[in-house]
Amino acid sequence: xxxxxxxxxxxxxxxxxxxxxxxxxxxxxxxxxxxxxxxxxxxxxxxxxxxxxxxxxxxxxxxxxxxxxxxxxxxxxxxxxxxxxxxxxxxxxxxxxxxxxxxxxxxxxxxxxxxxxxxxxxxxxxxxxxxxxxxxxxxxxxxxxxxxxxxxxxxxxxxxxxxxxxxxxxxxxxxxxxxxxxxxxxxxxxxxxxxxxxxxxxxxxxxxxxxxxxxxxxxxxxxxxxxxxxxxxxxxxxxxxxxxxxxxxxxxxxxxxxxxxxxxxxxxxxxxxxxxxxxxxxxxxxxxxxxxxxxxxxxxxxxxxxxxxxxxxxxxxxxxxxxxxxxxxxxxxxxxxxxxxxxxxxxxxxxxxxxxxxxxxxxxxxxxxxxxxxxxxxxxxxxxxxxxxxxxxxxxxxxxxxxxxxxxxxxxxxxxxxxxxxxxxxxxxxxxxxxxxxxxxxxxxxxxxxxxxxxxxxxxxxxxxxxxxxxxxxxxxxxxxxxxxxxxxxxxxxxxxxxxxxxxxxxxxxxxxxxxxxxxxxxxxxxxxxxxxxxxxxxxxxxxxxxxxxxxxxxxxxxxxxxxxx
Ligand code: DGT
Ligand code: MG
Numbered sequence: 001x002x003x004x005x006x007x008x009x010x011x012x013x014x015x016x017x018x019x020x021x022x023x024x025x026x027x028x029x030x031x032x033x034x035x036x037x038x039x040x041x042x043x044x045x046x047x048x049x050x051x052x053x054x055x056x057x058x059x060x061x062x063x064x065x066x067x068x069x070x071x072x073x074x075x076x077x078x079x080x081x082x083x084x085x086x087x088x089x090x091x092x093x094x095x096x097x098x099x100x101x102x103x104x105x106x107x108x109x110x111x112x113x114x115x116x117x118x119x120x121x122x123x124x125x126x127x128x129x130x131x132x133x134x135x136x137x138x139x140x141x142x143x144x145x146x147x148x149x150x151x152x153x154x155x156x157x158x159x160x161x162x163x164x165x166x167x168x169x170x171x172x173x174x175x176x177x178x179x180x181x182x183x184x185x186x187x188x189x190x191x192x193x194x195x196x197x198x199x200x201x202x203x204x205x206x207x208x209x210x211x212x213x214x215x216x217x218x219x220x221x222x223x224x225x226x227x228x229x230x231x232x233x234x235x236x237x238x239x240x241x242x243x244x245x246x247x248x249x250x251x252x253x254x255x256x257x258x259x260x261x262x263x264x265x266x267x268x269x270x271x272x273x274x275x276x277x278x279x280x281x282x283x284x285x286x287x288x289x290x291x292x293x294x295x296x297x298x299x300x301x302x303x304x305x306x307x308x309x310x311x312x313x314x315x316x317x318x319x320x321x322x323x324x325x326x327x328x329x330x331x332x333x334x335x336x337x338x339x340x341x342x343x344x345x346x347x348x349x350x351x352x353x354x355x356x357x358x359x360x361x362x363x364x365x366x367x368x369x370x371x372x373x374x375x376x377x378x379x380x381x382x383x384x385x386x387x388x389x390x391x392x393x394x395x396x397x398x399x400x401x402x403x404x405x406x407x408x409x410x411x412x413x414x415x416x417x418x419x420x421x422x423x424x425x426x427x428x429x430x431x432x433x434x435x436x437x438x439x440x441x442x443x444x445x446x447x448x449x450x451x452x453x454x455x456x457x458x459x460x461x462x463x464x465x466x467x468x469x470x471x472x473x474x475x476x477x478x479x480x481x482x483x484x485x486x487x488x489x490x491x492x493x494x495x496x497x498x499x500x501x502x503x504x505x506x507x508x509x510x511x512x513x514x515x516x517x518x519x520x521x522x523x524x525x526x527x528x529x530x531x532x533x534x535x536x537x538x539x540x541x542x543x544x545x546x547x548x549x550x551x552x553x554x555x556x557x558x559x560x561x562x563x564x565x566x
Pocket of ligand 1: 023111
């Protein structure tokens with residue numbers, strides 16, 4: 001028998017759960033402020049997925065059929081909400097904003113986030129008077145004390161939650177609700193108690209009361225319809241049923257861990273941690289339709305999806321290495337639809353990176369190449385020589401790699417950065433000399449499927465500085481160059497395998513600027529890089545090409561080599 005009473009409970013954390021009010025509707029109201037004053041519904045197909053609070057006063061509810069909503073609110077303004085682009089964008093802006101308060105921010109859907117503010121609370125309590133009042137609402141309205149100090153922490157949590165919400169309103173023009181407690185379950189439930197634009201704190205002594213206020217086990221976050229059905233079969237409907245149930249029966253119905261987890265939840269206990277949400281593993285779009293049975297139309301639809309998707313991916317900033325096609329086929333014999341997917345790898349060189357914004361994009365050639373890859377996948381799923389009936393097409397990118405991915409991510413990052421700058425210089429100095437092959441490859445977007453982004457060549461830094469000198473190019477005072485310097489210094493600190501060389505370069509004497517380098521650029525570089533450039537220049541001056549390639553042969557143990565290896 002699982003004895004909940006004897007399990008010690010931890011109140012040490014402070015968790016804030018944030019939920020954006022009528023999310024899609026707020027995004028639309030920001031776009032068209034006229035909508036703030038009038039009842040607004042957001043529709044997807046023939047249902048309302050949400051409405052603003054003006055509409056809710058008329059009785060408009062989530063998931064109502066449009067026709068029903070118009071019956072209760074004839075002057076309801078309806079905006080299409082099928083395209084999630086703006087919602088997704090705003091959603092990530094909110095998460096980014098919350099990350100100012102903690103690294104532990106976990107996204108839950110598009111409009112909810114958990115923020116673990118434990119550390120911030122502890123810091124504030126060290127410096128501020130702990131005798132503060134709860135901001136917002138207090139569940140059950142009874143103040144209490146607890147020997148572990150959680151009451152003071154939760155009060156401070158409520159102050160922070162209020163600051164967060166004010167910040168989101170000020171920066172992003174969104175009103176939100178917050179729940180504050182010592183675990184995720186209670187914070188989430190508290191959040192929904194007072195809406196819109198309010199916040200609620202739950203203290204430990206009221207956790208069970210909050211759970212018992214739920215009308216049904218299905219209201220427990222995490223209990224889906226499958227669990228709900230299983231519980232119904234063993235006559236567990238209410239929270240009280242769950243608390244009082246025969247534990248062995250529950251274990252037989254669910255597995256042991258899940259049974260224990262559920263009983264814990266029924267008492268308001270939840271020790272799950274706030275997991276930092278990474279960026280999405282897949283970015284995709286789908287479009288459903290009544291019927292698609294002509295190849296040219298399929299191609300056109302995929303083209304539209306692809307263009308839209310590229311915008312999403314470019315904002316994400318990572319490069320996808322897999323593309324996936326999804327279809328929903330309607331079988332006219334069995335009268336059922338089913339989904340199928342097919343995916344394949346794509347070469348990162350299909351994408352190019354904008355030199356200034358660093359956003360990724362596709363050129364026309366790559367666009368055609370990708371579309372033909374998509375159509376090939378489609379044809380693997382559908383025999384286009386026979387009649388077919390498609391009711392949904394989807395495209396998604398997955399398996400992302402960072403622009404500076406891999407073991408030597410820092411190195412690749414700075415070298416890519418240099419590569420981009422070097423390309424700029426080549427473009428500008430076309431009349432001066434032929435571009436180096438390696439740099440051409442870096443900026444190539446020929447769309448070859450198997451092409452791997454070339455590793456930067458060792459001579460780029462040298463080329464960069466020397467070209468810069470010849471062109472008098474102001475681009476090279478860009479912050480990315482300074483980043484290069486910082487990263488090199490950091491890497492050097494963490495490495496002990498190359499000390500002979502690094503000890504030499506760590507000296508603070510001034511290093512002479514090679515005559516072919518821009519003095520201002522050179523001055524900005526860290527001394528070790530300066531040293532290497534000077535050495536390289538000395539080594540190469542005997543066979544220097546008067547037009548270019550002053551650093552064509554780097555020595556085997558250079559810093560550039562060091563970066564490539566590490
Ligand atoms: P709230 O939090 O009660 O003030 O209102 P919302 O609109 O923020 O509702 P919420 O938090 O449940 O959902 C966030 C957004 O997700 C909402 O604005 C629209 C969308 N959404 C909600 N429920 C559904 C649904 O059942 N289907 C679809 N497709 N979207 C939904
Ligand atoms: Mg919401």
